[in-house]
Amino acid sequence: MTTEEKIAWATEQLTEKYRELGRIPKKEDFDDQTRSRIKAFLGPWPRALEAVGLKEKRTAPKTSHRRKKRKKE
Numbered sequence: 001m002t003t004e005e006k007i008a009w010a011t012e013q014l015t016e017k018y019r020e021l022g023r024i025p026k027k028e029d030f031d032d033q034t035r036s037r038i039k040a041f042l043g044p045w046p047r048a049l050e051a052v053g054l055k056e057k058r059t060a061p062k063t064s065h066r067r068k069k070r071k072k073e
């Protein structure tokens with residue numbers, strides 16, 4: 001199976017399950033082998049859902065800008 005075929009297979013699994021359930025599929029909706037293959041082909045579960053278009057891509061979290069404490073002289 002080529003990389004493109006693997007991605008297409010994983011995408012199909014997620015979109016079919018979405019249509020079947022009428023909601024975003026959870027990891028628990030798949031057997032262990034299918035879930036492992038989806039994650040291997042598309043990445044961690046949230047990223048896999050984003051890659052297929054079932055979940056909005058998250059934006060990078062804002063970094064905290066802490067003020068540096070000044071030394072008292």
